[in-house]
Amino acid sequence: MTDITINQPTSTQGIQWLKSYYFARAAFSIAWVVAAFTVGRSVPAVAAVLLLAYPAWDAAANLLDAHRNGGLRQNPTQMLNVGVSGLTTAAVAIALGMSMNAVLGVFGVWAALAGIFQLATGVRRWKSYGAQWAMILSGAQSALAGVFFIGQASGAKVASIADIAPYAAFGAFYFLVSAVWLTVSDARRRT
Numbered sequence: 030m031t032d033i034t035i036n037q038p039t040s041t042q043g044i045q046w047l048k049s050y051y052f053a054r055a056a057f058s059i060a061w062v063v064a065a066f067t068v069g070r071s072v073p074a075v076a077a078v079l080l081l082a083y084p085a086w087d088a089a090a091n092l093l094d095a096h097r098n099g100g101l102r103q104n105p106t107q108m109l110n111v112g113v114s115g116l117t118t119a120a121v122a123i124a125l126g127m128s129m130n131a132v133l134g135v136f137g138v139w140a141a142l143a144g145i146f147q148l149a150t151g152v153r154r155w156k157s158y159g160a161q162w163a164m165i166l167s168g169a170q171s172a173l174a175g176v177f178f179i180g181q182a183s184g185a186k187v188a189s190i191a192d193i194a195p196y197a198a199f200g201a202f203y204f205l206v207s208a209v210w211l212t213v214s215d216a217r218r219r220t
Contacts, residue, residue: 044158044215046097050090051208057086058201065194076190077125080132081118083197084139088114106153110146113139133188137178140196144171163210167203171196 061083069076088111095107102108117139124131148168151161174196182188 043098044211047158048208048211048215050094050097051204051211054090055201055204055208057090058197058204062194062198062201065190065197069190069194079190080121080125080193083193084114084117084121087143088118104150106146106149110143110150113142113146129188130182130184133178133192134182136193136196137175137182139175140178141172141175144168144173144175147171158211161207163203163206167200170199170203174199
């Protein structure tokens with residue numbers, strides 16, 4: 030029987046990882062928003078791919094981040110986020126065959142749950158890394174946006190990818206703020 034050791038980063042490694050992780054999450058979200066507002070608005074097949082890619086990316090990103098920080102068992106909120114984001118990807122695939130309002134409803138449930146998990150992850154990380162206020166705020170706003178999406182999905186107006194793109198834009202903003210804040214905090218700590 031072999032003993033498997035999971036990466037447990039030092040504080041410096043952890044901060045470096047989080048900075049890179051937050052910058053990567055921001056970059057993906059910015060690219061997603063640009064694609065959604067340009068080609069996604071006019072090409073339904075591209076919109077469908079984008080709508081599937083967003084929660085799938087969230088699942089993969091949370092899985093990688095949890096692995097880099099001790100594994101899923103040590104990061105239960107991220108483990109839940111990976112599961113919810115994976116199920117959301119499948120639910121979006123099903124909802125795409127129904128209506129965009131159904132897709133918006135699925136995104137609403139996902140945004141609410143993922144937001145709660147992100148908020149909890151930010152609170153947990155505050156002790157180790159600091160500078161998590163933007164992630165906490167982002168999680169709270171995501172949960173509220175989810176409730177708004179659910180309400181919108183049951184309305185008469187036909188939803189589109191343009192209704193979801195601002196949510197992703199706010200996510201990009203918060204990830205970028207977190208990355209910059211950690212970078213500045215890390216530079217101050219070193220001097």
